[in-house]
Amino acid sequence: MTTYILRRLLVMIPVLFTISVILFTMIQFAPGDAFTGQLDPNVDARYYEEMRQRFGLDKSPVEQYFLWAGNFVKGELGISFRHKIPVSEMISGRIGNTFFLAVCALILTYVLAIPLGIYSAQHPYGKVDYTLTGAAFVGLSMPSFFAGILLIYLFAFKVRWFPFSGTVTAGAGYEGIALWLDKLHHVVLPALTLAIINIASYMRYTRASVLEAKQQDYVRTAFAKGVPAPLVLRRHVLRNALLPLVTLFGLDLGLLFSGAVITETIFSWPGLGQLLFEAVVNRDYPILMATTMLISVCVLVGNLVADILYGVVDPRIRYD
């Protein structure tokens, strides 16, 4: 097991290396750099030359790459072109928000999708089942940005239940529990937006999985020997049907971080996704490289976690 994890971690290195080379090459093809866009006639041209030197933009592409890669390995992510502060500072200031949003989205997914999926499977082909299945199809077909603006329109403007941007009420100065309640109040809509596709797919998955488990011989046996129905559901059906869901968790890790670009942008949620989007708009390549690499690491680690959990859940799977 340990060797398996180690090997998988080692395999990540060439993938990450390739990604960084591709991204870096793409940047080299970009016309101009971060300073050509903001040329100001009132500023001496020498200032821009100085800035280019300071950021190492006057060196050859290969030199620049190794400079960047060396620093990246050491954990130095460079300095933002636009904000002139270290990228690591910008990221650490925002990663908490992204994490909070992702955790809330995951909790929403589990709390909503699994019970609804089980209910659907317990009462298949009924009115509720059809409604839920239809809703799941719509949820899966709706681009998350449209879901987001629809939620804002309905719940922030029409009924005014939730705020439509930010993480806390500006200037309210809440502390302690009040602050957390305020945060939760703000996170509901973005978390729901981020979770909608997952809610729909988990619901479908749970329904199919429970329906399949109910047909198994061991369930019939359990009923035959007189086990009460709720106990059969809990001990025999759900235990087998829901375990595979654990593996989806790993795959979600990466998706939640990358999917948050759109959600965070719509809700002005100051997280990594919004940082990345601003970096795209401003052509702030140090930030762009760092956040993209970070998301790649998350996706890779998430995949690894999924594979490991797969083995934990299903001992028939061996790693060697």
Added chain:
Amino acid sequence: MSSSAEVILNQPEQGPDLKPDSKGKKGKSPLQLALRRFVRNRMAVAGIFILLAVTLLSVCAPLIAKHNPYTSDLYNTDARPDGNHWLGTDDTGRDAFSRLLYGGRISLLIGLMTMMFTVLIGGTLGAIAGYYGKWVDMIIMRATDVLLTLPTLLMFLFLASILEKTSLWVLIIALALTSWATTARIVRGQFLSLREREYVLSARAIGCSDFRIIFRHMIPNALGPIIVNATLLMAVMISVESALSFLGFGVPEPTPTWGNMLNGARNIRVLSQQPWLWLPPGMMIVITVLAINFIGDGLRDAFDTRSSRR
């Protein structure tokens, strides 16, 4: 190659895909059987009709819409919906209903063309990887690893920050170049199993060229999963295009697309007070993607004879 060899070669194509449940319907090709199963799927047929309706509305846009989708009317901006402008006008006085119909053309075109290019690239690379194996396979699979690690949208945003201006075709090519990995994996998986089938071995034994084996014998038998993947891919592409245009990195204005129309909703005033401007294009995206997904699911059930649904 003599013609008699061709006859022999073409025989096995139809044989192996006849699955147990098709007994008693001999004489029909797997494709016909799949079609028959597909037509019985009500949701899938509904999907076809909805998609046809949306396509028809977009293609016949000039006949239905009274206004030019590009012409601004600066004396009549931000108008509410009325008998003349059915969905009102946007902030530069362009008729929203016309833009909705003409926008469908671009959105559907992007979905269709991107899907075709993606399947072409992914299919070819997947086929090569699965057929030749060894180091070719290794290289192509590592490439898919890289592409699958970077989410399409991210990759594309990165590209967009570098390309100075996107155009329709740059967008289509760029989308295809960043999203062929899944298709390649599916085709490769198919090819790995097909490669060992008797009819492929016999084709190779009588000296068919690789090209011929791949295109005449293997691709026709891998067509089911490819078609299903292509269909679902089109839905994804329409969705991705709208997301990119919404963020301002899609097809540049003033070209109408559903995503571009939704871009207006990034303005709080439009979002809160003029729902008739962004709700219809959003609904069109959802309806179209939903219809295509139904078709895709129907096709999957139709091709996958193991599934026991219905």
